Amino acid sequence: MSSTTERIAIVTGGSGGIGRACALRLAADGIAVVVHYHGNAEQAERTAASITELGGRALTVGGDIAEEETAAALFDTAQREFGGVDVLVHTAGIMPLSPVAQLDLEEFDRVQRVNVRGTVVVDQLAAQRIRPGGAIINFSSSITRLQTPTYGAYAASKAAVEALSLILARELRGRDITVNAVAPGPTATPLFLDGKSPELVEQIAGGNPFQRLGTPEDIAETVAFLAGPARWINGQTLFVNGGAA
Numbered sequence: 001m002s003s004t005t006e007r008i009a010i011v012t013g014g015s016g017g018i019g020r021a022c023a024l025r026l027a028a029d030g031i032a033v034v035v036h037y038h039g040n041a042e043q044a045e046r047t048a049a050s051i052t053e054l055g056g057r058a059l060t061v062g063g064d065i066a067e068e069e070t071a072a073a074l075f076d077t078a079q080r081e082f083g084g085v086d087v088l089v090h091t092a093g094i095m096p097l098s099p100v101a102q103l104d105l106e107e108f109d110r111v112q113r114v115n116v117r118g119t120v121v122v123d124q125l126a127a128q129r130i131r132p133g134g135a136i137i138n139f140s141s142s143i144t145r146l147q148t149p150t151y152g153a154y155a156a157s158k159a160a161v162e163a164l165s166l167i168l169a170r171e172l173r174g175r176d177i178t179v180n181a182v183a184p185g186p187t188a189t190p191l192f193l194d195g196k197s198p199e200l201v202e203q204i205a206g207g208n209p210f211q212r213l214g215t216p217e218d219i220a221e222t223v224a225f226l227a228g229p230a231r232w233i234n235g236q237t238l239f240v241n242g243g244a245a
Helices: 017-028 041-053 068-082 105-129 152-171 198-205 216-227
Strands: 008-012 032-037 058-062 087-090 135-139 178-184 237-240
Touching: 008 017, 008 068, 008 105, 017 032, 017 041, 017 087, 017 216, 032 041, 032 068, 041 058, 058 068, 068 105, 087 105, 087 216, 105 135, 105 152, 135 152, 135 216, 152 178, 152 237, 178 216, 216 237
Parallel strands: 008 032, 008 087, 032 058, 087 135, 135 178, 178 237
Antiparallel strands: none
């Protein structure tokens, strides 16, 4: 069981990309981490092993985050093995692209199920179980402001995540729990790079004053801030994009 001072985090989508970076960064602050994965158990185990090799505590739990039973298992495992939950970092999501005019409605429904329903499912449990002094950190995307063609279904889902996050922050009045959304810009992850030519990636990278893509570690620093010292930031969407217009 955890000590009275140890903090416990659940990181959904923790098997790779931004989720993995967040799990490692939180562990560096002494937070025990439950690493959730859906399709990549091996990578999730590597993430947990990296944490334990550095003296931290971590374990993995798999499953479809949009299913209530899976999400409940995450919180149950954190309670049983570590003693509770203080932080939820909800990075899990999918990003198929298509122009709106050609958008397959079944694909649209799948995006909303994973990205919106998944957020509602884990946020409900977090609202019920996270201890005072805790933090709920959902993931939106700067694409909600950039209006990039082919991102319609994804942007719609992330706009919903923002709205849910800001409302939940106000619903948790008196609980001493912060709720915020992090909205990364283009970030060098497999999810983002998949299917893009080097020329397109270079073009996108030039869209901010630093003229590079973000890294998962850039995003993880903001998450660590919200998970720890940033107690006066609540009910906000933080755009972490290097100044992308």
